Each structure stands twice: as structure tokens, then as C-alpha cells.
Amino acid sequence: MTARPHVLYAGLHLLDRQLVDADGMLAGKVDDLELEPDGTETDGTGPPPPLIVRSICFGHGALWRRLGSGRLGSWLEQRHDHPRERIAHLPLSRVDRIGPSIVVTARHEDLATYDTEQWVRDHVTAHIKGSTHATE
């Protein structure tokens, strides 16, 4: 439907865009990007090698870092580093489609952005009658 651009600008086409999971559920925003040199050999005199996007980052840690509080961001992110915790970044290969939203091949429950959702669901909405009824 929307024409695919010939050139993707990471800052424009990825950053701050809505994440949608494999089932169509809203799963957070692309809060930050992880960049790395593209691997071409340089002799140290020429321009530095171009950067490529390695992965998209999401969750409060990445957002706080972009908002300017690096220390708070890193602390929040470390909380996700435990192996059994949810993941706070996905490699670009897990990105299925880049359009008005970014569709990823993951489930929203497995992403770091689901932590607060689950807490609120278990501690607040689950205690109110009718939370499992669709209103439509």
C-alpha cells in the first residue's frame, strides 16, 4: 500500500516508531538503536567505516537513555540482563516489515516492554470484575 522507500534512514524510519508483534498486538516503541561499524578494513587514516544498525532497542531503559538520563537508563536495562528476563532488543533480522509500524517476529509477552503491563494486569485490573470480557 505505502511505497517502500529506496533508502531507509534509521533515524527517520525506525526510531520512535510503533512496534507490532507477530499477532498484531502493540508491543512498545523503537526507543533506541544499536549501531556498529560495518566491518570494512580501514588503515586508520581515511574516514571511519559507516555504521550499520545491528538491533532495535526498546523498553524504559532505552527510552530513559534517549531522554538524557544515561545512568537511570543503564540501571533499568541491567534489570533485563538476567537470562530469564524478557529481552530489551531484537536484531534487525527479526524485523519483518518496516512501514507506518515496525512488525517484528516475536511475541509481545517476551519483550521487556511487557514487564509493567504484566505487573499492572496482575496487581490491578485482574482484581476488577469483567477484565476478561471483550467490550466489542
Next chain:
Amino acid sequence: MKKFLAVTLGILTAIGGFVDMGDLVANAQTGSRFGLSLAGVVVIGVLGIVVFAEMAGRVAAVTRRAVFDLVRERLGPRMGLINLIASFFINLLTLTAEIAGVAISVGLLISVSYVLLIPLAAFLVWLVLWRMPFEWMERFFGLLGLVLIVFVVSVFKLGPDWGDLASQATHPAVPEHESLATVAFFAIALLGAAMTPYEVFFFSSGAVEEHWSTGDLNVNRANVFIGFTLGGVLSIAIMACASLVLQPADVQVDTLPQVALPVAVAMGRVGLAVVLLGIFAATFGAALETALSAGYSVAQYFGWQWGKFVKARDAARFHVVMLGSVVVAALVGMTAVDPVKVTEYSIVLSAAALPLTYLPILIVANDPEFMGDHVNGRLANFFGSIYLVLLLVVSVAAVPLIIITKGGSG
């Protein structure tokens, strides 16, 4: 035929849902103080909301992305967060005013102090948000709000000198005992009432809730062009009623019942009952819209699952933001703050915050990568740009005017 009915229903809902506490108060106040001389501002405001709501609805239908989604993307996380905090605060003020409006209209019908009814009104608002399907909710309160046409009927019943009304409306002037600053303050209030940011948050998110696609662009246009314009006619009728009954009696509007007074004068007890029902429907509907907008804006900034189209357990954070907003608004309302003052501040501050919300809409509506063949035409861009300049001026002037005029009382 079915399509025709759906479009008609949408238009009627848009008319009935257009008026809220801000429109009721601002139009009655200006009518009682300045006659119809500021009616032109209502026309400017209605055209403005038509231009930007059409864009926001079109973007939502084509991309399934609502306004605050675009705000974060186009303004970035920092400016987006500033806009979120400002919009959320203004939204809370508006919600407080709407819940008070519900309580006041019911309180008048059953002769109970409105402050006592606020907890009940807030609970009912929350219950509808928690359980009633989106379309039912929108249609029920929108259609019930149509009884506000009683303001139009009242203008005819009052048998005005039409030539005089027309000449007031076409010759805006500063009355001798009023200052230019006061007139400007009320003009901004009227503009803010017609163009409040929550309207586009709600309208665009509603388009996603109702699963609009490019096939619904006609519905979008019909709702906005016809529905909002006729909603604007109701606003001007409220102003005309106040100018015909309250201005000659030198009554200045500082309570909600005074807004209903001209209808009682024109049409007696039945008229009064009908107008109170209309005010109830309009404020209840707007309370739902502002509470939803609180949830929509926060959830769309952070990318959380939102919407009444999923089960509440799947959009837990969204529902909790709405619940929290309703509780805070009710608590503020129960301190017996003056609901009319709260309304005034909410609409003037709304006007100040408008550019931050409308700029991203204009940018995205022009992005062919997002919009394909449905990008803005020349007309939409012409009006969109003019309004952005106007809104920037308004935005700079709003807060100084609040201070100079002491909130319109100077």
C-alpha cells in the same frame, strides 16, 4: 442503504458529540458579554477543527496510527514527552470540568448539591469506559446530545431581530466598558473550546477503534465536514440565546445553570428539562472522550497496547491510566473548585498547547511514504499552514492574557 444509514448515524453522532463543557461555558459567557460580536471566532475555530480532524482521521484510516503515535515519532521523545505532560494536565482539567457538568445537570434535576453527586458521576463514567462497547458508547451519548438543538429552537422562540443579530456577528467591536485584552481572552477561549486537542486524540483513536480503512474516508469526510459544522451551529445558538436573554438583563455567566437559563425563558419547564438532559449527555460524552484521550495519549507515547477493541486485561496499563484520571478528576471536583473557572482555564490552556499537536498531524498527512495516494491536497495544506501560524500566535498570547485579565474577570 445500510451504508447511508451508517453515514447518517456518524454525522448525527458527530453533531451531538461536538458540544462539551468548554463550548457551553465559552459560548454562553461571550454571548452574555459581547452579544454575537465574537461569533466569527466560532466559525474560525470550527473550520480549524474540521481541517485538522479530517487530516487526523485520514491518517488513522490509512495507516492505523493515531495522533499521539505521530507526536512521539515526529517531535522525538523529549518534545513528545513535554507535549504529553502538557496535554495530560489539560485533559485532566477538562475531565474535572466535564464530570462536574454531569453532576450539576443531574443535581438540578433532582435538587441535590452537585458536589455530593461527583463520586457517583465519576463511577458511572468509569463503568461505561470499563464495560460499554466503543460504538454503543459513542452513539448513545452522541445521539442523546442532539437534544441540544433546543438552543436553536429557543433562538426562534425568542423572536430576535435577525438583522440586528447579523449586524453584531459581522461587525466585531470592543464594547466600551471592556478592554481589548478581555475580548482577546474570550476569543482565545472560544477558539480553544472549538479546537481542544482531546478532540483529535479521540477522533483519530476512535477511527482505529472502529477499524476504519481507506474505504471509510468518505465517512471521515462526512462526519467532519457535516457533523462538526452543524455542531458549530449549536455553539452559535448557545451564544445567541445568551445574548438575547442574559445580555439585556446584565447577567454574566459564572455558573452552568445560567447557560440553560435562556432556554427556560424561551420554552418553560419542558425546555429546561430538555436542555438539562442535553447538557448531561454532552458532558457525560465528553467525560468519556477526555478520559479515553488520557489513556490514548499516554499509551501511544510509550507504545503500549491500547483501545477498547481488545479485552481490558490485554490493555491493562491503558485502563489504569483512565481509571486514575477519573479518580483524580473526581477528587479535584469534590474540593468544590469552581467548575466554570476550571473550564475556562482548560480551554485557554488548550489553545496554547495546540501547535505541538497539530504540527505532527500536518507533517504526516503530507508524507507519501505513510499516506500513498491519500496525502494532503493543496486546500488542506493551505488551511493547515494558515492555522498553524494563527495557533502559534494564540499560543504565545494565551498565558500573558490569563495574567493580564485575571482569567477573564478583568
